Amino acid sequence: MTNNITWWKGAVIYQIYPRSFKDSNNDGIGDLAGITSKLDYIASLNVDAIWLSPFFTSPMKDFGYDVSDYCGVDPLFGTLQDFKDLVVKAHQLGLKVIIDQVYSHTSDQHAWFKESRADKTNPKANWYVWADPKPDGTPPNNWLSLFGGSAWQWDTPRQQYFLHNFLTSQPDLNFHSMEVQDAILNAAKFWLELGVDGFRLDVVNMYFHDETLADNGVADSPEKMFVGVDPNNPFSKQHHVHQMCRDDNLEFLKRLRNLLDFYPGSTTVGEIGAPDGLSYMAQYTSNGDKLHMAYTFELLSDKCEPLYLKDNMMRIADSLKDGWPCFALSNHDVVRSATRWTQGSNYKSAKAKAMLVFLLTQRGTPCIYQGEELGLPEADVPFDKIVDPFGIEFWPVFKGRDGCRTPMAWENQADLGFGSELTRQWLPADQSHQSLAVSEQEVDSASMLHFIKEFLAWRKNNIALLTGSINWLDSGDPVLLFERVDSSQKLIVAINFSEHSELCPDVDDGAAIVWSSHEVSSTLKPYQCTIWQV
Known part of the structure; x- marks a missing residue:
């Protein structure tokens, strides 16, 4: 690998969705102790780091992406001590630990929001994005939420609207307030002090809004549509120039980078979903004073034609200059690549392997999503078992994200070895995953799992593929x-x-x-x- 300060350049990151990885206490939900019990397996893959999706205190309206305490561990996942134990064991195994940070919004159950909504004069009155209605009582502008409808929700106690780019229970923080920025940086410092090696920053381009609240324009060409959002979602019809991707964000990202520079070897990777996302990747990773890495959704689409892949990789390289990209074919928000990219193929296994070799030989830092090393396909979750609010809202045109979030396949049995067969899991285990379980593939030298382990071991010793x-x-x-x-x-x-x-x-x-x-x-x-x- 490269030196310890820039370990993240070319490192392979393994993404874990905690709810679905391993259930240690048989309550049907994965937890931190379950992850710790499987760290030896993760290390055996020859990856360099783990990325944990949110495990923070939350009412779970959006399964942890609605945080109600940035410095707390939700009891569903265990305790703060469980997290400390996880970090210690990961580091003993040579694995870095990256955690999700959701800064653009909180849960409406966060103490900050409860105080902010109480009245217009309290100390946190300006911590969220509040606005008066138009004279006719309607929202202050035409901004839309990704989860459907207006991005504004009327709040009776405050007698104003508040902004929410996602669920109505996820009010947006007002990053124009320096007090908000300071509070967020303090939360980041809390986890850095506990030994985390970096942050994956959720929707990093959505921290700031236009304070004049000007209307968004119409997305009059495909290039102006919101990358990564189903075109049937009304959100994709607007050009969100006033709602996100504001230049104000650059100064905050510099403040965040200054903090991380006090913790040598720590890193950031930002998720950017936006029109012309490549330009923001370049902007956010330039000059070595903002993000260390960033990614957009080009490889998370259904397109996998050779010329499309080559064109996008060349455009990314041309755009980034001195910036460093991060790539993934799958994550917790999109249909699994083994389904998305192999539909209609007569060589599904061979294509799935080629896809990952492509990912792992690009210039950048690749992420592998849990189960991707097994070639797991998208699970089929019937409507009566769907829990994702995104899927419930847009069913059946868009089935939501539950199909990529079902339990990890550990054993060839009904519950996939996720927890207890006697316990109902938060999402049903997909029985088609049984034959692809870790237990089956570990004893099959021709399996996807063996292929990935061996290739990653070989990759580690080839510096050209790393940096x-x-x-x-x-x-x-x-x-x-x-x-x-x-x-x-x-x-x-x-x-x-x-x-x-x-x-x-x-x-x-x-x-x-x-x-x-x-x-x-x-x-x-x-x-x-x-x-x-x-």
């Missing part, structure tokens, strides 16, 4: 061909992204094959990946 530059080479579609180059190593990667054999591309004279997913010949078999060293 090297990337140069895309000419190749006939559908073969992706690119170089990864470091001062001490040059690798050439070829991936046949098709269901037909393709001629093996010409590479530099003297290049030697150092890794291949299939037997080497004059052709690349369907979804074959081959790497040469020059």
Whole structure:
């Protein structure tokens, strides 16, 4: 790996959705102790860090993304001591710990909001985004919520509207208040002092709003639609130039970076969902004084055609300059890549492997979502079992996010070894996952799990794949061909992204094959990946 300060460059991050990873106390919900019990497994994957989705105190209207205490552990997941124990064991195993931070909004059950809504003169009156109604009583502008309808909710105690970009129970913080910024930075410091190695920042581009509350315009072209949101969602019809992505955010991100600089080796990765997200990735990661890493949704879409992938990777490289990207094919918000990218394929297993090799050979920091190393497909959750408010609101056109959040597959049994077969799980275990469970794949040398473990172990010893530059080479579609180059190593990667054999591309004279997913010949078999060293 690289040095301890910049360990995150090229590191592989394993994302854990705590509710669904491992249930240690048989209440049907995954918890911190359950995660700790499986850290040896995670370390055996040869990843470098874990990222934990929210485990903070919350009424769970949005399953932890509605925080009611930034410095508390929700009893569903255990105690603060359980978290400390997790950090200690992770570090003993050489794993860094990154935790989600949801700064743009809180739960309406947060003590800050309860005080703020009491009246217009209390010490926290300006901590949230409040606005008077128009003369006719309607909301102050046309801003929309991602979860449907107006982004404004009337509050009777306060006799004003408050802004909520998500659920009505998730009021937006007013980052124009320095007191709010200070409080958020204090919360970040709390976790840094406990030894966390970094933060994944939820919707990092949505901290600030236009204080004039000007109306959003219409998204008059696909480029202006909100990336990552179903086009049937009314939210995608607006150009959210006043609701998010404000330049004010840059100064706060500098303040956050200043704090992290007091904790050498700590890092940040920001989630950016926005029109022209690449420009914000570049803006937020430039000059080494804001975010360490950022990602947008280009690889979280349904598109996986070779030219689409190449074009987007080239645009990201051209946009970022000195910035560092983070990439994922799956996470807790989108249909699993093993379903999204292999629909209709006759080579599902081979394609799933090629997808991850593509992810793990790009310039940037890759994230693997729990179960992705097993090739788990999207679970089929019937409507009567859906709990995601997003899915309930937009069913059946959009089924929500529950299908990627079902219990992790540990054992080939009805409950997948998640907890107890006698306990009802918060989401039903998908029986199609049984044959793909860890217990089955660990004893199968041809399994996806073995493939990923072995490739990640090999990747660790190739510096060009960790921190090297990337140069895309000419190749006939559908073969992706690119170089990864470091001062001490040059690798050439070829991936046949098709269901037909393709001629093996010409590479530099003297290049030697150092890794291949299939037997080497004059052709690349369907979804074959081959790497040469020059």
